[in-house]
Amino acid sequence: SSEEAPSTDLITLTRHVLSDQLRLGSAATGDLTLLLTAIQVTSKFIATNVRKARLINLVGLAGETNVQGEEQKKLDVLSNDIMVNALRASGKTAVLVSEELEDAIIIEEKQRGKYCVVFDPLDGSSNIDAGVNIGTIFGIYRVHCLTTCRTIQRPDSSGTVEDVLRPGSEMVAAGYTMYGSSANLVLSTGSGVNGYTLDASLGEFILTHPNITIPSRGKIYSFNEGNSMYFYPPVTAYLKAIKYPAPPKTPYSARYIGSMVADVHRTLLYGGIFGYPNDKKSKSGKLRLLYEAFPMAFLTEQAGGIATTGTKRILDIIPTSIHERCSVFLGSRDDVQDVMKFYKEVS
Numbered sequence: 001s002s003e004e005a006p007s008t009d010l011i012t013l014t015r016h017v018l019s020d021q022l023r024l025g026s027a028a029t030g031d032l033t034l035l036l037t038a039i040q041v042t043s044k045f046i047a048t049n050v051r052k053a054r055l056i057n058l059v060g061l062a063g064e065t066n067v068q069g070e071e072q073k074k075l076d077v078l079s080n081d082i083m084v085n086a087l088r089a090s091g092k093t094a095v096l097v098s099e100e101l102e103d104a105i106i107i108e109e110k111q112r113g114k115y116c117v118v119f120d121p122l123d124g125s126s127n128i129d130a131g132v133n134i135g136t137i138f139g140i141y142r143v144h145c146l147t148t149c150r151t152i153q154r155p156d157s158s159g160t161v162e163d164v165l166r167p168g169s170e171m172v173a174a175g176y177t178m179y180g181s182s183a184n185l186v187l188s189t190g191s192g193v194n195g196y197t198l199d200a201s202l203g204e205f206i207l208t209h210p211n212i213t214i215p216s217r218g219k220i221y222s223f224n225e226g227n228s229m230y231f232y233p234p235v236t237a238y239l240k241a242i243k244y245p246a247p248p249k250t251p252y253s254a255r256y257i258g259s260m261v262a263d264v265h266r267t268l269l270y271g272g273i274f275g276y277p278n279d280k281k282s283k284s285g286k287l288r289l290l291y292e293a294f295p296m297a298f299l300t301e302q303a304g305g306i307a308t309t310g311t312k313r314i315l316d317i318i319p320t321s322i323h324e325r326c327s328v329f330l331g332s333r334d335d336v337q338d339v340m341k342f343y344k345e346v347s
C-alpha cells in the first residue's frame with residue numbers, strides 16, 4: 001500500500017543525547033540532558049508563538065530598545081523571558097547571557113547548577129513580519145573547574161561572568177532551533193552534529209538528520225553584498241574570484257536570507273560559504289561572538305567545516321566582553337580556505 005506504517009522506534013532528542021552521554025561513561029550525570037530539555041521546551045514555546053504571532057498581535061514593536069540600540073520586537077521579549085525562566089527553573093544553570101539583556105544573569109544559589117548558557121533567543125527578528133525563517137541560537141559552557149578547563153587555570157567557580165569569557169572551543173554543546181515550515185533543532189555535544197525535527201503531534205524533536213557533515217566544497221556564497229562599498233580588499237577580491245572564475249570553472253550561486261540560522265542551516269546541509277566580514281563601516285563586524293559566532297563555529301567544525309575571522313580560528317578567540325562582535329566566514333572546508341588565502345595574499 002502507499003501508506004507506510006509509523007515507526008515504532010522513534011529516536012527523540014532526549015533519548016539520543018542520553019545514550020550519547022551514557023556512552024561517555026560515569027562522568028555524565030544526566031544534567032546536560034535535563035538542561036537540553038529546558039531548551040527544547042523553550043523552542044517548542046517559541047515555535048508555537050512564531051506561528052501564532054500574526055493572530056495574537058505579537059508582531060511589531062514592544063517599544064523598548066535593547067543594548068545594541070535596536071528596537072525590540074514583542075516576540076524577542078517573549079522569547080527571552082521564556083528562555084531565562086526555563087533555564088533558571090531547570091536548576092542546571094549558573095550564568096545566563098542573552099542578546100536581549102545588557103548584563104549576564106547570575107543564578108541565585110538555591111537554583112544554581114554547573115552550566116552557563118549564552119543565547120540569542122530570536123535571531124533574525126527583522127524578518128519576523130515577512131514570515132521568513134528565524135531561530136534561537138545557544139552555546140553551553142560548564143562553569144570553570146580546575147580539572148576540566150584547558151586554557152586558563154582557575155579555582156572552581158560557582159558562576160561569574162568569567163565563566164563565559166572563554167574561547168568557544170571550551171563549549172560543551174551548541175546548537176540552534178530554526179522556526180520555519182517546521183521547527184528544526186540542530187545540536188552538537190562535541191561528537192558530531194545531529195538535526196531533529198519537531199513532530200508537532202507528539203511534541204517531540206525526532207532525529208531526522210543524523211550526523212550532518214558539510215560537503216568539502218559547495219556552489220553557494222552567502223554574503224550581504226549591499227555592504228560591498230565597505231568591504232576590505234581580501235573580501236572584494238574573493239567575491240570577484242567566485243563570481244568571475246577562469247573557465248572551465250563556473251560562478252557560484254548567491255543565497256542570502258539575512259537570518260543567520262537559516263543561512264547557516266543551508267550551508268551545513270548544502271555546503272558553500274556564509275560570510276559576515278568586518279568592514280570599513282562595522283570595524284568589528286556585526287555578528288555577536290558569544291551567542292552567534294561561537295555556537296555556529298562550533299557546529300560548523302563539528303560538521304567537518306571551517307569557521308574563521310579571515311585570519312584566525314573563531315573558536316580560539318578569548319572574549320573580553322559578553323556582547324562583543326566578530327568577523328565571520330564559515331562553511332565548506334575548501335571554500336573557507338579560499339577566502340583565508342585572499343586574507344594572506346591581498347591587503
Ligand code: AHM
Nearest residue numbers: 122123124125126224258259260261
Ligand atoms: P539580529 O541579532 O539583530 O537579528 O542580527 C543578526 C542577523 C543575523 O541573523 C544575520 O546573519 C544578520 O543579522 C543579517 O544582517 P544584515 O541585515 O546586515 O545583512
Ligand code: MG
Nearest residue numbers: 099120123124
Ligand atoms: Mg542576533
